[in-house]
Amino acid sequence: DAMVIQNPRYQVTQFGKxxxxxxxxxxNHNVMYWYQQKSSQxxxxxxxxxxxxxxxxxxxxxxxxxxxxxxxxCFLDIRSPGLGDAAMYLCATSRDRGGANVLTFGAxxxxxxx
Amino acid sequence: AQKITQTQPGMFVQEKExxxxxxxxDTSDQSYGLFWYKQPSSxxxxxxxxxxxxxxxxxxxxxxxxxFQKARKSANLVISASQLGDSAMYFCAMRGGxxxxxxxxxxxxxxxxxxx
Numbered sequence: 637d638a639m640v641i642q643n644p645r646y647q648v649t650q651f652g653k654x655x656x657x658x659x660x661x662x663x664n665h666n667v668m669y670w671y672q673q674k675s676s677q678x679x680x681x682x683x684x685x686x687x688x689x690x691x692x693x694x695x696x697x698x699x700x701x702x703x704x705x706x707x708x709x710c711f712l713d714i715r716s717p718g719l720g721d722a723a724m725y726l727c728a729t730s731r732d733r734g735g736a737n738v739l740t741f742g743a744x745x746x747x748x749x750x
Numbered sequence: 751a752q753k754i755t756q757t758q759p760g761m762f763v764q765e766k767e768x769x770x771x772x773x774x775x776d777t778s779d780q781s782y783g784l785f786w787y788k789q790p791s792s793x794x795x796x797x798x799x800x801x802x803x804x805x806x807x808x809x810x811x812x813x814x815x816x817x818f819q820k821a822r823k824s825a826n827l828v829i830s831a832s833q834l835g836d837s838a839m840y841f842c843a844m845r846g847g848x849x850x851x852x853x854x855x856x857x858x859x860x861x862x863x864x865x866x
Contacts, residue, residue, distance in 0.1 A: 677796070678841060678856035691851075725795055731851040734845065736783055736802055741795035 639663070642727050642742035647673050657712040657745045659727030665740070667733055668710040670702060671726040673744075676735055679726055685710060686733060714747075722749045752777045754844050757856035770817070771827040771860050773842035775834040779803075784825040785854070786816065798840075801825055808861050810826050821856050837864045 640661045649655045659668065666687050671679035683692045685704045699714040699721070714721055724746050728739040752775040763769045775784065786798040801809045803817045809816045817826040829836055842857040 637841075676839075676861075677761075678858055680816060681853060715813075718791070734847065736800050738785070738797050738800060739795070739854065740797070744793040746793065 639658060639672075640727055640729055640740055642745050644745060645743060646746050646748075648750065650730045651718065651721055652716045654696050655714045655747065657714075657719055657725050657727075658713070659710045659742055659746070661709050661729045661740075662708070663728035663729055663731075664707065666707075667729050667730045667737075668704060669708070669728040669730075669739065670700075670712050671728065673724045675723075682712070705719055717747070717749045718740035752779070752844060752846055752850055752855045754855050754857035755840055756842055756860050758860045760863070761860070761862040762863050762865055765832055765834060767838070768864065769829040769832050769841075770834070771829075771840050771862065773827065773857060774841075775823050775825060775844050777823075777844065777846055777850075779846040779850065782854045783845045785843045785845070786814070786825075786827045787841045788836075788841065789836070789841065789859075795841075798830070799827065824844060832864050834864050836863060 643658050669684040672680045673679040682696045699715050704710045724744045726744045727742045732740050745749040751789050755774045757772050765831045782803045784801045799811045799814045799816050800817045808818050811832045815828045839859045839861050841859045843854045845854050
């Protein structure tokens with residue numbers, strides 16, 4: 637089945653120790669998104685790629701970076717995690733932006749910062 | 751500014767009853783789309799249903815239907831014959847047009863618990 641796969645599902649890191657979360661898709665979608673979701677809150681968009689074009693949200697901290705080496709893969713790098721970065725990180729894809737384009741989500745990566 | 755409001759932080763419903771989850775929105779875009787997603791405790795966001803602003807009929811997908819009242823700017827989700835597996839967070843979201851960079855605006859969510 638075509639899908640969005642996130643690894644790892646659970647990541648524990650120490651304060652300040654860099655972390656990389658990965659996302660892969662077999663849907664051949666043009667757009668890939670990274671969301672941060674804290675407990676009992678709505679997801680917050682960090683950035684998205686439209687093909688190779690990177691789009692950063694204005695309020696995304698510089699501590700968060702992303703790479704999309706090819707259509708199928710996208711990575712979220714957290715350079716120096718703080719306690720406030722503990723959250724669920726959701727990767728999503730869509731065929732295109734706008735209109736009825738549905739976001740397909742992965743199962744998420746839950747980050748714990750000690 | 752675009753905004754989505756879900757006024758029910760939590761709901762308890764008896765199994766097999768119908769459920770209505772409220773969603774109101776505010777936008778100045780003429781063309782927009784409304785989405786409902788389900789998020790079980792496992793964390794994955796699952797797409798349920800979509801309604802376009804120009805769609806004349808209410809969207810339906812199995813047990814899910816969207817009660818779209820454009821003049822009132824509401825897009826309530828109706829779940830018929832609720833099941834225990836429907837217990838989850840439910841998010842309403844809206845996508846505007848090019849002026850809003852096509853981004854999804856999310857509501858705060860409603861936590862639905864189905865009682866046996």
